[in-house]
Amino acid sequence: MPANITKLMEMLQRAKDGPPMTDREWDVKVIPETVRKLLKKHDLAGTFNKDQPVNQDLELADRFFEAGLEMAVETGMFCTDTDSIIKCSREEILQANEEAPSELTMGEGTDQITIKARRPEDPYPPVFGAPLSIQVSEELYVPIATGILQSKQVRIQEGPSLDTVYGYPAYSGSPFESALALLENQLRHEAQDRAGRPGMPNSSIASSTTEFGQLAGLPHLSTATNRVLGPILHPAELKVHFASFHKAIAAIGCGAYLNCGSYGMIGGYSGPAEGAVLTNIATDLLQFPVLQAHTSATSIYDVRLDATVGRHGLWGLSMVNQALSRNTHMITSKIINQLAGPCTEEILYTSAAGLICACVSGQTFTYGPRSAGGRFKDYLTPLEHWFCASVFEGATRLTLSEANEIVLYLLSTYEDKLKDMANLKGKSFAECFDLKTLRPSKEWADIGDKVKKDIESHGLALPYVANQQDWVKDNSKSSGYDGTVVRGTGV
Numbered sequence: 400m401p402a403n404i405t406k407l408m409e410m411l412q413r414a415k416d417g418p419p420m421t422d423r424e425w426d427v428k429v430i431p432e433t434v435r436k437l438l439k440k441h442d443l444a445g446t447f448n449k450d451q452p453v454n455q456d457l458e459l460a461d462r463f464f465e466a467g468l469e470m471a472v473e474t475g476m477f478c479t480d481t482d483s484i485i486k487c488s489r490e491e492i493l494q495a496n497e498e499a500p501s502e503l504t505m506g507e508g509t510d511q512i513t514i515k516a517r518r519p520e521d522p523y524p525p526v527f528g529a530p531l532s533i534q535v536s537e538e539l540y541v542p543i544a545t546g547i548l549q550s551k552q553v554r555i556q557e558g559p560s561l562d563t564v565y566g567y568p569a570y571s572g573s574p575f576e577s578a579l580a581l582l583e584n585q586l587r588h589e590a591q592d593r594a595g596r597p598g599m600p601n602s603s604i605a606s607s608t609t610e611f612g613q614l615a616g617l618p619h620l621s622t623a624t625n626r627v628l629g630p631i632l633h634p635a636e637l638k639v640h641f642a643s644f645h646k647a648i649a650a651i652g653c654g655a656y657l658n659c660g661s662y663g664m665i666g667g668y669s670g671p672a673e674g675a676v677l678t679n680i681a682t683d684l685l686q687f688p689v690l691q692a693h694t695s696a697t698s699i700y701d702v703r704l705d706a707t708v709g710r711h712g713l714w715g716l717s718m719v720n721q722a723l724s725r726n727t728h729m730i731t732s733k734i735i736n737q738l739a740g741p742c743t744e745e746i747l748y749t750s751a752a753g754l755i756c757a758c759v760s761g762q763t764f765t766y767g768p769r770s771a772g773g774r775f776k777d778y779l780t781p782l783e784h785w786f787c788a789s790v791f792e793g794a795t796r797l798t799l800s801e802a803n804e805i806v807l808y809l810l811s812t813y814e815d816k817l818k819d820m821a822n823l824k825g826k827s828f829a830e831c832f833d834l835k836t837l838r839p840s841k842e843w844a845d846i847g848d849k850v851k852k853d854i855e856s857h858g859l860a861l862p863y864v865a866n867q868q869d870w871v872k873d874n875s876k877s878s879g880y881d882g883t884v885v886r887g888t889g890v
Contacts, residue, residue, distance in 0.1 A: 403651075403691065404648065404651055406691060407644065407647060407648065407651070407690070407691060410485055410644075410688075410689050410690070411644055413485045413486065414478040414480070414481045414483055414485050414639075415481055415483070416483070417475070417478070417481070417483035417484045417485055417486060418483060418484045418486070419482060419483055420477055420482060420483060420484050421482060422477075422479060422482070425477045425637075425638075426668045427668065429474060429477075430474070430636075430637065430668045430669055430678065431668055431669065431670060431674075433470055433473055433474055434470070434669050434670055434674040434677055434678065435670070435674075437466045437469060437470055437473075437677060438466070438673055438674060438677065440466070441462050441463075441465065441466040441469075442462075443459075443462060443463060443466060443673050443677075444673060445673070446459060446673055447671065447672045447673060447711060447714055448714065449710050449714075450807075451714065451803055452710050452713035452714050452717065452752070452756060452803065452806045452807065452810065453713070453717050453755070453756050453759060453760065453799055453802045453803035453806050454714065454717045454718050454721055454760070454799070455799055455800065455803060457519070457721060457725065459718075460718055460721035460722040460725060461722065461725060461726065463673075463676055463677065463680060463718055463719075463722045464680060464722035464723065464725070464726040466677055466680075467676070467677050467678075467679070467680025467681045467683075467684065467722065468489070468492065468493075468680070468681070468684060470677050470678065470680070470681040471487070471492055471680075471681035471682075471684045471685050472487070472488065472489045472492065474637055474681065475487060475637075475685070476637055476638060476639045476682075476685050476689055477637060477638050477639070478638075478639055478640065478641075479634055479638055479639070479640045480640050480641040485639065485689055487685060487688045487689065491688045492684050492685065492687070492688055494688075495687035495688035495691070496684060496687050496688075496727050496728075496729060498687075499687045499692070499693065499727075499728070499729060499730075500693055500730065501515065501516040501728035501730070502514060502515040502516065502730070503628075503656055503693060503694070503730065505555070505600035505625070505626060505628065505656075506554075506598055506599050506600035506625055507597075507598030507624055507625050508597075508598040509598065510551075510554075510596050510598045510599040510600070511598065511600075512526060512554045512555070512600060514526050514694075514730060514763055514764055515730075515763070516724070516727075516728040516729060516730050516731075516763055517724055517761045517762065517763055518724045518725060518761045519720075519721050519724060519725065519759065519760055519761045519799060520759060520761075520797075520798055520799060521724075521761060521795065522795050522796075523795070524791075524792045524795050525757075525758050525762055525763055525764050525765070525791055525792070525795070526554045526555060526763065526764035526765075527552060527553055527554060527555075527764065527765060527766075527767070527787060527788040527791045527792065528553065528554060528555030528556065528557050528602060528764060528765065528766040528767075529547050529553045529555075529556070529557065529558075529766060529767060529768075529784045529787070529788070530543075530544070530547055530557065530558045530559050530766075530767075530770075530779055530784060531557060531558050531559075531605075531734070531766050531767055531768070531769050531770075531773060531779075532557065532558040532559065532560040532605035532606070532773075533558055533559050533560065533769070533770060533773045533778070533779050534559065534560050534561065534562050534776045534777075535559040535560070535561065535776065535777050535779070535828075536563075536776065536777055537561060537563055537565075537566070537582075537586075539777055539828060539829075540559060540561065540583075540586045540590070541586055541589050541590045541593065542828075542834055542837060543559060543777075543779065543780070543781070543828055544556065544558075544559065544586070544587065544590035544591075544594075545590045545593045545594045545837060546780070546781030546832065546837035547781045547784045547785075548590060548591060548594035548596055548599070549594055549781065549785075549837065550781070550784065550785040550788050550789075551596075552785070552788035552789060552791075552792055553784060553785075553788050554599070554600065554764075555599070555600045555601065555602055555628065555764070555766075556587060556590075556591065556599060556600070556601050556602065557601075557602035557605055557630075557766045558605035558766075559605060559779065560583070560605040560606040561579060561582065561583060561586075561606045562606075562776070564578050564579040564582050565578075565582065569606065571608040571609055572608075572609045572611060573611075574611075576606075576607065576608065576609065576611045576612045576615075577611050577612065577614070577615035577616075578615075579606050579607075579612060580604045580606065580607060580611075580612040580613070580615040580616025580617075580619075581615065581616060581619065583604055583605065583606050583612075583616060584604075584616055584619055584620050587601065587620075598625065600625065600627075600628070601620055601621075601625070601627045601628070602627065602628045602629075602630055602658070602766070603616065603617045603620055603621070603627045603628065603629045603630060603650075603655065604616040604617065604620070609642060610642040610645040610646050610649075613629065613645075613646045613649055613650075614645065614646075614649050617629055617646075617649050617650060617653055617655060618649070618652070618653040621650075621653045621654055621655040623654065626654055626655055626656055627650075627653075627655040627656070628655065628656045628658045628693075628694070629646060629647075629649070629650035629655040629656065629657055629658060630646075630658050630696065631643050631646045631647055631650070631657055631658065631659040631660075631690065631692075631696075632659075632660065632661055632696065633659075633660070633661040634661065635661055635662065635664070635667075636661055636662065636663040636664065636667075636669065636675075636678040636679065636681075636682045636697070637678055637681060637682050637685070638661065639689065639690070643659070643690065644690075647659070647690050647691070651691075656693040656694065657690060657691060657692045657693050657694070658692065658693065658694045658695075658696050658732060659686040659690045659692040659694075659695060659696060660682065660683065660686055660692075660695050660696030660697035660698070660732070661682060661696075661697055662697070662698050662699070662700045663675045663676075663678045663679035663682060663697060663698070663699045663700065663715075663719075664700055664701075664702050665699065665700065665701040665702065665703070665711050665712060665715060666701060666702040666703040667702050671711075672701075672711040672712075672714055672715045675699055675715055676699070676715050676718050676719050676722070679697055679698075679699050679715070679719045680719055680722055680723065682695075682697045683695040683697045683719070683723055683729065683731065684727075687729075693730065694729075694730040694731070694732055694763070694764075695729055695730070695731055695732065696731075696732040696733070696734075697731075697733070698733040698734040698736070699712060699715040699716050699719055699733065700712065700736055701715075704738075704817055704818070705736070705738060705772060705821065706736045706737060706738050706749070706772070706817070706820070707734070707735055707736040707737075707753055708735065708736070708737060708738075708749040708750075708752055708753050708813075708817070709814070709817050710810065710814070712736075712753075713752060713753065713756045713806065713810075716733060716735075716753065716756055716757055716760070717756050717757075717760040718760075719733070720733070720757060720760035720761050720762045721760045721761060723761070724760065724761025724762070725761070729763075730763045730764070731761075731762050731763045731764075732762075732763065732764050732765060732766070733757060733762055733765060734765060734766060734767060734769065735749075735750060735753030735754055735757065735765060735767050735768065735769070736753075736769050736772070737749045737750055737753070737767075737768050737769050737770070737772065738771070738772045738817075738820040738821050738823065739771065739820050739823040739825060740770055740771030740772075740775070740778050740823060740824045740825025740826065741770055741771070741778060741779060741780040741782070741783055741825045741826055741827070741828070741831055741843065742780075742825045742826040742830070742831040742840075742842060742843045742846060743823050743825045743846070744812070744813075744846055744849070744850055745813050745816065745820060745823050746768065746770060746771075746783050746823075746825065747783060747786055747846070747847065747850040748809050748812045748813050748850060749809075749813055749820075750767065750768045750783065750786065750787045750790065751786075751787075751790045751809055751850075751854055751859075752806050752809040752810060754767075754787055754790045754791045754794060755790065755794045755797065755802050755805060755806055755809075755859065756802065756806055757791075758791055758792075758794035758795060758797075758802075759794055759795075759797050759798070759799055759802040760799075765791065767784075767787055768783055768784065768787050770783055770825075771824055771825055772821060774821075775824060775827070777827045777828050777829065778824065778825065778826075778827050778828070779828065780828050780831060780832050780839065780843070781832065781837060781839075782832075782839045782843055782844070782847050786847060786850075786851070786861075789861040790854075790859070790861060793859055793860055793861050794859065796859070796860065797858075797859065801858060804857075804858070805854070805857050805858055805859055808857050809854075826843070831843040
């Protein structure tokens, strides 16, 4: 589906002319009342099953889809800049989703990939992208990214992000942010070259907190032969703002793919897990008629835990993926939100639970992990990314039933710690990785080896690419990175 500026203008005009609404009324009246009504109408209230974090009832997933579609039609999307609602008919929503692509080709040469829509228990491997937009120091951007990209199971690069530009604070919405986009592009290409992957696919500017970074950096990153996936994130579920339209227009102008969405909140205005599943599905479906998305990035999130890896979050993640993958050919991107940091068992166990759940339920791709909850600068390392990439791909070998048994075991290793897991900060990159060899410390390698063997003993084989096989055995081999500190020198 080629994105079209004229269609986008029509949706902008609907935002200007649509039914009036206030932010507060939308949050405290429209969303919760619609959720309650549709859960009752479709007999979905109370269907959360704590013993099936990986949903086993596919008919139930189909019922959630129908209810989510009905919610998309009934509510539409609230535009926060115009205080009005963008309405779409059922026919428009279904037609836009039918016209949306079922696969996308990205990258060049040996790093070219094809992202395909998947179904539950699909043997076609999902795509793992990394890292998330977690802040790092300018001088550590290249070594951290280089190390992560050593695993060729990391198929797309999204982050990390920067909060300084040439040593100056990168103030949001200012020219500093525009300059930061150019610096990030420079460092990104440096890391890809050092990792021997100059043709790999990219998600656009991770350091952009407003539309300005995307407007400055996206045109210099997306090319005719290597189209970028442009992230367009909205304020909340079933909401959109002008910044999203700015980013969409910029992406269309330079031929990038549009990856649009927002979070659906368990414990927020949509209420319990069942309500969040409804708003999540509705938000996913509306990305295509409203913004002409190529992929939808509407994730589910439990605000009570600040994570997705509890039972409610995992069940919701599974249910949404099954509902969408069984009833559309939508390409979905949903984040697994973790809390623990590098050099802890918990970051690996929680990541594995979420990734297995997502993969076997039909998710197309993801970015991750959110090491240490994304709360601390420089708290991400290559090891947890290598591990996650292998789990996400390895889970294609599982049935829904097998996946559920493994996820139940994984929950038993960390569930009693979830409420305090934000305290498991772990160690920073400099504390548990060698800057020159880009190999983990013995402590971190031993933790990784232990968790890998434990998960394999419970039925999930973890595939590794050749340059990754010794990540827990040998901390002396050079990665090809010479330890040089790389800073931006101007563009």
